[in-house]
Amino acid sequence: MNTNKKIMVTAALPYANGPIHIGHLAGCYLPSDIYVRYMRMRGRDVKFVCGSDEHGVPITIKAKKEGITPQEVVDRYHAMMSDAFEEFGISFDHYSRTSSDQHHKNAKEFFMNLFEKGALEAKETQQYFDPEAGQFLADRYITGTCPKCSYDEAYGDQCEKCGTSLSPTELITPKSALSGAKPELRSTTNWFLPLDKLSDDLRTFLKTRENWKPNVIGQCMSWLNAGDGLQPRAMTRDLNWGVPVPIEGAEGKVMYVWFDAPIGYISATQELLPNDWEKYWKGDDAEIVHFIGKDNIVFHCIIFPAMLQEHGDYALPKQVPANEFLNLEGRKLSTSKNWAVWLHEYLQDFPGQKDVLRYVLTATMPETKDNDFTWADFQQRNNSELVAGFGNFVNRVMVLTHKYYDGVVQEPGTLTDEDREVLLNMAQYGRRIAKNLEDFKFREAISEAMSIARLGNKYLQEQEPWKVYKQDPVRAGTVLYVATQITAVLSIVFEPFLPGTAAKLRSMLAMDTLPEWKAIKNETIIDAGIKLGKAELLFAKIEDSQVEAQRTKLEATLVQKEEEMEENSHAAQKKDISFDQFMEMDLRVGTILEAERLPKADRLLKFLVDTGLDKRTIVSGIAEHFTPEEMVGKEVTVLMNLPPRKIRGVESQGMLLIAEDADGKLSLMSPKSGTPSGSVIR
Numbered sequence: 286m287n288t289n290k291k292i293m294v295t296a297a298l299p300y301a302n303g304p305i306h307i308g309h310l311a312g313c314y315l316p317s318d319i320y321v322r323y324m325r326m327r328g329r330d331v332k333f334v335c336g337s338d339e340h341g342v343p344i345t346i347k348a349k350k351e352g353i354t355p356q357e358v359v360d361r362y363h364a365m366m367s368d369a370f371e372e373f374g375i376s377f378d379h380y381s382r383t384s385s386d387q388h389h390k391n392a393k394e395f396f397m398n399l400f401e402k403g404a405l406e407a408k409e410t411q412q413y414f415d416p417e418a419g420q421f422l423a424d425r426y427i428t429g430t431c432p433k434c435s436y437d438e439a440y441g442d443q444c445e446k447c448g449t450s451l452s453p454t455e456l457i458t459p460k461s462a463l464s465g466a467k468p469e470l471r472s473t474t475n476w477f478l479p480l481d482k483l484s485d486d487l488r489t490f491l492k493t494r495e496n497w498k499p500n501v502i503g504q505c506m507s508w509l510n511a512g513d514g515l516q517p518r519a520m521t522r523d524l525n526w527g528v529p530v531p532i533e534g535a536e537g538k539v540m541y542v543w544f545d546a547p548i549g550y551i552s553a554t555q556e557l558l559p560n561d562w563e564k565y566w567k568g569d570d571a572e573i574v575h576f577i578g579k580d581n582i583v584f585h586c587i588i589f590p591a592m593l594q595e596h597g598d599y600a601l602p603k604q605v606p607a608n609e610f611l612n613l614e615g616r617k618l619s620t621s622k623n624w625a626v627w628l629h630e631y632l633q634d635f636p637g638q639k640d641v642l643r644y645v646l647t648a649t650m651p652e653t654k655d656n657d658f659t660w661a662d663f664q665q666r667n668n669s670e671l672v673a674g675f676g677n678f679v680n681r682v683m684v685l686t687h688k689y690y691d692g693v694v695q696e697p698g699t700l701t702d703e704d705r706e707v708l709l710n711m712a713q714y715g716r717r718i719a720k721n722l723e724d725f726k727f728r729e730a731i732s733e734a735m736s737i738a739r740l741g742n743k744y745l746q747e748q749e750p751w752k753v754y755k756q757d758p759v760r761a762g763t764v765l766y767v768a769t770q771i772t773a774v775l776s777i778v779f780e781p782f783l784p785g786t787a788a789k790l791r792s793m794l795a796m797d798t799l800p801e802w803k804a805i806k807n808e809t810i811i812d813a814g815i816k817l818g819k820a821e822l823l824f825a826k827i828e829d830s831q832v833e834a835q836r837t838k839l840e841a842t843l844v845q846k847e848e849e850m851e852e853n854s855h856a857a858q859k860k861d862i863s864f865d866q867f868m869e870m871d872l873r874v875g876t877i878l879e880a881e882r883l884p885k886a887d888r889l890l891k892f893l894v895d896t897g898l899d900k901r902t903i904v905s906g907i908a909e910h911f912t913p914e915e916m917v918g919k920e921v922t923v924l925m926n927l928p929p930r931k932i933r934g935v936e937s938q939g940m941l942l943i944a945e946d947a948d949g950k951l952s953l954m955s956p957k958s959g960t961p962s963g964s965v966i967r
């Protein structure tokens with residue numbers, strides 16, 4: 286281990302539009318905190334930064350919904366997240382926010398650096414514009430039907446149902462999230478990072494990383510090796526909330542939120558160390574480790590490294606140990622659906638028990654595949670592993686030492702082979718835990734740490750100091766001396782995982798400072814003659830009623846969701862229109878002459894329809910419900926006078942009318958067989 290290295294640890298900037306839940310904790314905040322606490326105990330030069338990500342469209346949408354300013358939204362959640370992290374013991378050296386002056390200044394400098402080098406390409410593209418709200422609709426400002434899965438609330442940047450990453454123009458029947466208006470395409474200039482031209486450099490970057498998780502490398506390679514490869518990506522947006530783009534001709538534009546957010550790590554370090562920050566970000570000694578969840582892999586392993594490479598002054602990330610997703614009671618965690626265990630609520634419902642959640646989340650961390658959090662498992666792990674295992678061992682050592690020796694650790698007599706073996710084992714455990722922590726295998730590490738408590742219990746059970754004491758108080762004192770050393774080792778190895786418990790243990794063991802990690806190797810950590818502190822219980826049993834209350838809370842969320850679904854299934858009647866408006870619709874009977882699938886679009890069928898008036902092309906997103914073969918010859922209802930629209934390069938001139946039942950099953954609106962094409966419907 287090269288100890289001159291400056292280790293820069295970052296945890297993904299949480300989005301300031303909702304509170305923190307257990308999925309966020311298991312994804313990156315807990316693993317990063319464990320890693321940093323361990324590195325500090327090794328005496329390594331490590332800095333740990335994070336902050337609220339306060340830009341981006343969801344924040345402005347939330348503000349609009351609640352009738353407050355975006356600044357008020359981010360102020361509320363920044364305070365909430367920052368408090369919850371602190372209370373949960375996430376030991377950031379600095380928790381910043383991307384609305385800070387330092388960040389705006391730094392992000393602008395970074396942007397200008399790339400711009401002046403010619404690393405950003407200006408391009409005029411067609412973007413959706415809301416004529417009612419008078420603004421362009423980036424990312425989540427636009428919703429519509431997903432072309433992949435037909436989900437009708439897909440966003441302009443992603444469909445949350447099927448996970449596909451989208452661009453706004455791919456949405457079927459796009460709608461402004463601001464006004465509900467039908468958006469129109471207008472041209473605008475934005476600045477693009479030409480990822481296509483940077484692919485070779487990125488490939489080299491990824492090939493030279495060592496010991497990356499296979500899931501992380503695998504995802505990156507699948508993008509690089511995809512059919513069309515990487516595409517240029519817009520780094521600016523036509524928006525008014527974010528870091529303003531500092532170049533001429535870009536008035537009213539801000540940086541893409543994923544351009545400025547990772548620069549936020551650098552800004553936070555500048556705020557922490559105004560004079561020394563560069564050592565952690567530049568040069569051969571800088572060792573940058575980004576802790577993230579798997580949904581952020583593309584931004585940290587492709588886009589940000591590409592930005593850093595183009596800038597040229599910065600070191601590239603050494604490790605990005607991304608975790609997979611944590612589920613809750615078998616369902617995907619979701620902020621918008623309120624399917625979550627919220628950190629601030631947990632801290633209220635289980636006062637003084639933050640370490641229980643830290644323990645369970647670490648023991649079930651989704652390191653290589655998705656994992657499930659259940660309240661039954663939470664209760665079981667607490668009651669049998671923490672209370673009956675770890676807590677019981679420590680309590681026996683403390684209580685017996687107080688009972689027989691007035692709390693004073695005894696001078697050991699002759700050590701038996703068993704005593705020596707147990708003590709020797711401690712150093713081995715220490716090495717194995719350290720290796721796992723350095724390899725980002727936190728589940729393995731905490732499981733090894735728990736084995737020490739199990740070994741302690743086994744040792745006491747075999748040596749039975751409570752029986753031995755009557756005949757041989759020296760031997761009983763020796764056993765308790767050995768057991769006290771095991772307890773001291775527990776206070777060291779659990780510091781990264783359960784810092785509150787470790788601190789309590791140290792005070793019980795009369796250790797006034799946190800020892801270095803290497804103290805595990807010492808034959809004696811607690812000297813004979815030391816008087817131990819008061820015995821306190823480390824963990825409390827979690828009752829059935831407590832987990833029952835949590836499950837009830839979740840069930841209430843489900844019931845509420847089902848009721849909403851039911852309401853939606855019989856959509857409410859729309860607002861009245863005039864008779865004239867109805868008469869403006871040109872509805873006619875048509876006959877389908879030809880039907881085929883549109884290449885590369887799973888959802889779309891292309892039809893040639895005889896309308897009586899003409900033969901026209903109509904594209905419809907119904908390919909999952911009907912085959913082209915069964916459609917040919919069918920009589921259908923055509924809405925004739927919709928303006929023509931380009932869908933996947935094909936101009937669609939009208940729309941086929943479809944009925945959809947509550948289960949999403951579609952049927953064609955077909956007139957009685959034999960109705961001639963061109964018959965007018967009214």
Ligand SMILES: [Zn+2]
Pocket residue numbers: 431432433434435436439444445446447448449
């Ligand atoms: Zn979808």
